[in-house]
Amino acid sequence: MLFPSEANDKLRLPPWLRVYWRKHHPDDQYLPNDPTGGYPLALRDLYNWMVRNQGLPQLQGKSDR
Numbered sequence: 001m002l003f004p005s006e007a008n009d010k011l012r013l014p015p016w017l018r019v020y021w022r023k024h025h026p027d028d029q030y031l032p033n034d035p036t037g038g039y040p041l042a043l044r045d046l047y048n049w050m051v052r053n054q055g056l057p058q059l060q061g062k063s064d065r
Contacts (some may be wrong), residue, residue: 001019001022001023002015002018002019002022003030003032003037005032006018006032006037009037011036011037011039011044012044012047013037013039013043013044013047014047017043017047018037018039021039021043
């Protein structure tokens with residue numbers, strides 16, 4: 001699902017997050033020559049927030065899609 005070039009790009013997004021994003025946004029354009037890779041720039045901020053806030057309690061009654 002990912003381009004081989006994404007293994008060494010400068011976006012600092014883990015593969016699992018890229019795949020998750022692509023599965024939920026199949027109509028977006030993901031071009032290997034695009035410096036953003038087709039991902040919104042805010043996705044890196046979201047990932048950084050997730051890493052910094054791993055200790056938050058999980059909401060009851062919520063399930064993963």
